[in-house]
Amino acid sequence: MKELKMFIDGKFIDNTSGKWIDVLNPSTEEVIAKMPDGTVEDAKKAIDSAETAQNAWEKIPAVERASYLIKIAAGIRKREKEITDTIVKEGGKTQALANVETLFTADYLEYMAGWARRYEGEIIQSDRPNENIFLFKKPLGVTTGILPWNFPFFLIARKAAPALVTGNTIVVKPSQQTPINAYIFAQIVEEVGLPKGVFNLVNGRGSVIGNELAANPKVAMVSLTGSVSAGQQTMAAAAANVTKVSLELGGKAPAIVMPDADIDLAVKCIIASRVINTGQVCNCAERVYVHSSIKDKFMDKLVAGMKAVKVGDPNQVADLDMGPLVEANALRSVQEKVDKAVKQGARLVCGGKRIGTKGYFFEPTVLDNVTNKMDIIQEETFGPVLPIVEFTDIDDAIAMANDSEFGLTSSVYTQNLNTAFKLVRALKFGETYINRENFEAMQGFHAGCRKSGIGGADGKHGLEEYLQTHVVYLETKG
DSSP, X not given: OEEOXXXXXXXXXXXXXXXXXXXXETTTTEEEEEEEOOOHHXXXXXXXXXXXXXXXXXXXXXXXXXXXXXXXXXXXXXXXXXXXXXXXXXXXXXHHHHHHHHHHHHHHHHHHHXXXXXXXXXXXXXXXXXXXXXXXXXXXXXXXEEOOSSSHHHHHXXXXXXXXHTTOXXXXXXXXXXXXXXXXXXXXXXXXXXXXXXXXXXXXXXXXXXXXXXXOTTEEEEXXXXXXXXXXXXXXXXXXXXXXXXXXXXXXXXXXXXXXXXXXXHHHHHHHHHHGGGGOOTTSEEEEEEETTTHHHHHHHHHHHHHTOOXXXXXXXXXXXBOOOSSHHHHHHHHHHHHHHXXXXXXXXXXXXXXXXXXXXXXXXXXXXXXXXXXXXXXXXXXXXXXXXXXXXXXXXXXXXXXXXXXXXXXXXXXXXXXXXXXXXXXXXXXXXXXXXXXXXXXXXXXXXXXXXXXEESHHHHHHTTEEEEEEEEEOOO
């Protein structure tokens, strides 16, 4: 039984509380590790260490800071199989997707390292004849990252890479469902010789560790990826010190399938966007709006495709489309949402129940006769369930798609450029995918609106989340 340790001030420390949290394999329900049930004092020590390290870290040239990211990426590639197997074991991800996450994390670190020589300030024109106005971009200071379980390894890099290359330090809290991969990341950090205190890892519960990472007055920014309720709690904790927050929260992505859509392409992409990580992805296609003229043909192909999805234990079978849900609560929640939809009048076309009695597996599910007022359309499902809504008028489709408290991603299937751009102009979401699956690029900007969050990640704009401006007015004698 692996007993995990925290990584604070450049060294691994033993469990100080004496209390442990079990880590389960969601495919087998077996305990595979124990993680420390950390305390507020553990979080404070990590924040203090990050504060002590930050001033010196900021003074190191950005290109030298970036060199550590490149070394961490190389360390990840050396341990590719171990990390991939760990993600599969603790998160239930398919082997292929876990491997993509592992290598994408290394790619992301290298990509962000490339910004070291490219992010810049400005010289602004003055109204005065002998004055120069300079806008400097400076690090925030101590940042913290509260991670989810659905892409646990990549999210370390998504928060740490832009923070470190711009001169910030960071304290990370992994999810209690998936902490083993973060332990390996910390081991690689130690191996590459990153200065102590620059990266810290604290295990524990969100109500304890997460709250301190948001509420501590020494923290300049807290970044959380998680549920709406977790985001609200983080904002409340950060409010006392007016700490900057960056939140990626829930999603309820609509997919709009127009009459001229390539139906085979639409079906393929929508299924891929729904069953990826067993539907536990915030930018997944969560509701489908299909034009009435093609609905029957679309439904035939969609149902056949969902029934063909290969589900199983990814620890044992490599060639799978989908593994289990992450925990018992997730399984219960998805079942309740499907049952409620049927009670509200939806028709269960396929799936709709648990697979087997061991592990948290759920059938790929399609619901028809769904209306926009049903909870299955308005509430995030986070499971392999596709509710289908029929429409006849494009403006109705737009209104229904925008009728949501979320605003993260959306997708459109049409062969008409005018139709595509009409939808893009009207859809109120941070991202729109046209004729492709819902999966963002590292050089883009992954950000939502409404209850999907504040701020964003990736690319130039994600990097600048970790910078603050300092404007200097310099007036000289003529």
